Amino acid sequence: MFAKNCRLRYNERMAVFLSSSEEETFRWAEEYAKTLRPGDTVLLEGEMGAGKTAVAKGIAKGLGILEEVTSPTYAYINSYEGRLFHFDCYRIESERQAEELGFSDYFDLGGICLIEWSENIAGLLPEHVKRVTLKKRGETAREIQY
Ligand SMILES: Nc1ncnc2c1ncn2[C@@H]1O[C@H](COP(=O)(O)OP(=O)(O)OP(=O)(O)O)[C@@H](O)[C@H]1O
Ligand SMILES: [Mg+2]
Secondary structure, three states, X not given: OHHHHHHHHHHHOOOEEEEOOHHHHHHHHHHHHHHOOOOOEEEEEOOOOOOHHHHHHHHHHHOXXXXXXXXXXXXXXXXXXXXXXXXXXXXXXXXXXXXXXXXXHHOOOOOEEEEEOHHHXXXXXXXXXXXXXXXXXXXXXXXXXX
């Protein structure tokens, strides 16, 4: 298992961006959005307050979405123009619950899916995913691996 993880990490060729403010994270995400294609799924990873939703906001802006992106914690999934879907799985208690909520259907709509707390729906995720991992490095410092 460990060796497999190492190999994956090696092949993924991770890049790192060091952000010193929410504004910088937003602008990084706006640029990162240009690398995304319809149908892509991006796992937004990191602890509470790491900046996952901040990244989602920047990606939406970068995709030309005008509507303000808000945290979907209570709605689970927010749809933007039918081409960006922002999931927050923090409160999902089981994959069965997620399936009952129709989560799997969203992966086949051809939009871009951004998923916070994807570990709670691990078994439902598409085979190929991208990852953006945020690590707190200080009060307003964040390391963004992508
Ligand atoms: N460099 C930074 N990048 C992003 N956010 C930052 C940064 N520095 C400070 N912050 C603050 O950290 C918080 C990030 O909140 P955000 O909602 O994006 O986190 P999250 O990872 O989505 O958390 P949750 O798991 O609770 O949904 C905000 O209050 C933001 O102002
Ligand atoms: Mg969030």
